[in-house]
Amino acid sequence: MAPGWWRRRTGYQVWPRSFCDFDGDGIGDLPGIVSKLDHLADLGVGFIWLSPVYDSPMADMGYDISDYRAIWPPFGTMADMDRLIGEAAVRDMGVVMDLVVNHTSDRHPWFLEARTDRTAPRRDWYVWRDPAPDGGPPDDRQSYFGGPGWRLAPETGQYYLALFTPAQPDLNWECAAMRAAVWDMMRWWLDRGVAGFRMDVIDHIGKDVDAGLIENGPRLHDHLREMHREVLAGRNVLTVGEAWSAEPADAVPYTGRDRGELDMLFQFRHVTEGWDPVQGKWRPRPHDPAALRRVLYSWQRATAEDGWTALFLGNHDLPRMVSRYGDPVAHRVRSAKALTLALHGLRGTPFVYQGDEFGMVNGRFDRIEEFRDVETLTHHRLAMEAGMAEAEFIAGANTNGRDTGRTPVQWTDGPGAGFTNGTPWIGLTPANAHISAEADAADANGLIAFHRRLIVLRRDMAILTDGRFAAHAEDHTSVWIYERRLGGERLLIAANLTGTEAQLDMPPDATIAGRPLLWTVAPRDRLEGTVTLAPWEAVAIHALD
Incomplete structure (x- = not known):
């Protein structure tokens, strides 16, 4: 692969427990992932971000690792892991491992x-x-x-x-011997053929506990540069850091071309923008497309000349994209297309979370006993002790809790949703019963076909990788209009990210006439004058100056 190969690729996150169960025990596994590689290859996926498959007591669904060089037996064996890496490579896909080194399991x-x-x-x-x-x-x-x-x-x-659960003691990154052991483990996985690492809560490794500096601590960038020198330098692999604390000003320090640290960053400011200032995620604010735009555009500007960012609206810690930001009932497919187009047209590397490629919606649970996530269960106990109403907490957990996006992938509408022949480890979602990869793939205008076309455009059109970003009509409350420019090319994206019709007067410098590339309602070859966009209408138009 050419250096910087990940800039033109689209990532796909596999959360293995809920992806595909091959042996019928109700838990997804590595052979199940291998069985679905052709689906990912057909989609055009360039690399897989594989959430933890290491051996673990599973206090936090694998983010509590007891052996970095072994596979949790229900997921499979190391031979299964090697087969996954090899079979993915045959399909021109890399496997990016989840690196969890802020903490270990207390059983390590x-x-x-x-x-x-x-x-x-x-x-x-x-x-x-x-x-x-x-x-x-x-x-x-x-x-x-x-x-x-x-x-x-x-x-x-x-x-x-132990900043997460009591079963996840924090490592002391000031200890050189500990760091050397981490470097050795990383080299071991790279030598097995993985394509890089997604680094869990990496903004925590520079902490100064006594000074009260946990995120973005004073030694963070020193440790990342040492990691690059000792492990990554000279290897053509991808590194992406998870940093909930990151602000736009942090983009270049983490990912600048001459920094010798990371390739890109998962930032979460656009996620926390929708949280209550006091109750946080458990009392979410109504979705505001203008606020989402403001945060994502700020990262576009921060990385305009240097640095790189990961583009995402969903993952294993978040609700389903279409449930949080779209309309999962009246306009599920159209809103999912509009959100995907608006996001993937930005500068950065897009990520698709499993099931989002065909529009899965949030799992829903009626009783706290149906939830499995340790964060949800612990906060439920604390919320009850603080006097919060049970119904209010359950409503918040069904909107923003981590289990909402962790229900099994609905491959078919048959028994077990094509995920398992056994009893799934967590309940299937009734709202997803009519939604499946099989049904969507049979629709030439479905979400899978839409993703496939968009992923090909990102791979083949340099303007989507290298083009300059320019925003228009930023005062509009529901419509995003931005363009990418490269040489004599323009690519303009307009998206109404609401369920009501939206009207706007096109700014003179945004007017465009050209070739429609993608659309959610009908093709448009021009945008000029007064424009009316239907609910969840989005369009991409390409033009030459």
Whole structure:
């Protein structure tokens, strides 16, 4: 592959537990992924981001790793993993591993040794502090998933830092021996043929706990540059960091061409824009297409001359794209197309989350017992203790909880949705019963066909990779209009991202006449004067000056 191959490719996230179950135990697995590679190749996917398949106690669905060089048995074997890498390569797809190195499982041999004695050889591989004078935690820091951020290890009388669940102790990135072990593990996977790494909560590895600096800590970029020098330099692989704290000003420090750090970044400002200031994701704000535009455009401007970003609206931690930002009932297909076109036309590398290519909607649960996500279950307990109404919490969890996007992929409308012959690990979604990859693929105007055409355009048209970004009509509340320019070419995208008709006067410098490339309602070869866009109408027009 040519250097920078990922700029023209489209990524596809596989969350393996819910992708495809090959052996009928109700849990997706590596052979199941292999069985669907032709679907991904037909879609035009350039690389797979594979969420964790490492051995794990599964306290946090695999993000608590007990062995970085082994596969969780229900997912398969290392031979299955090697086969996946090889079969994907035959189809010109890379496999990008999820790298989870802010923390390990509390069952990892490193931690099992570290907790036994204050003088244990790997003691300083984790973050330990003495109790407060009253014997309690060192400070009042809370974990992201609810409850104290410090947990007592009674064997030694010290507390360890666990910013997610108690079963996920944070690694101490100030320890050179620990970093060397991580570098060695990364090289081991690269030598097996993986195409790179998606780096989980990578903005946390530079933390200074005593100074209260957790995200974007003082040593973050030092550690990333060391990682590049020790592991990545000279390898033509992809690195993408997850950074919930990132703002547009952080784009170039993370991903600038001369920084020697990462290739691109998952930022989440457009996600948190829709959260309540106090209750957060559990009390989501109504979707505001202008606010979404404002954040995404700010990242376009921040990376206009240098740096790169990942383009996404859904993943395993988020609700389904069409449920959060579109209309999953009246205009499911059209709104999913409009959102996809508006997003994929921007500068960056687009990612498709499993099932979004044919418009799956949020899973829905009526009782807390039906949820499986540790974050949801912990916050439910805390919300009940704080007096929040059960119905309000369930409504918020059904809108923004992580399980909403984790229900099994609906491959067919048959038993088990074509996902499994057994009992699925989490309930199937009744609203998805009429939605399947099989049915959509049979429709020449379906979402799969739309994705396929758009992915080909991104692969073949340099303007979508290298073209300059220019925005128009940014005061409009529901319509996005922007263009890409490269040499004498123009590509303009107009999208009404609401369920009501929208009218606007085209700015003179946005007027265009040319060839329609993609559309959600009907082809248009020009946009000029006063334009009326139907609900969820989007169009891409290409022109030569």
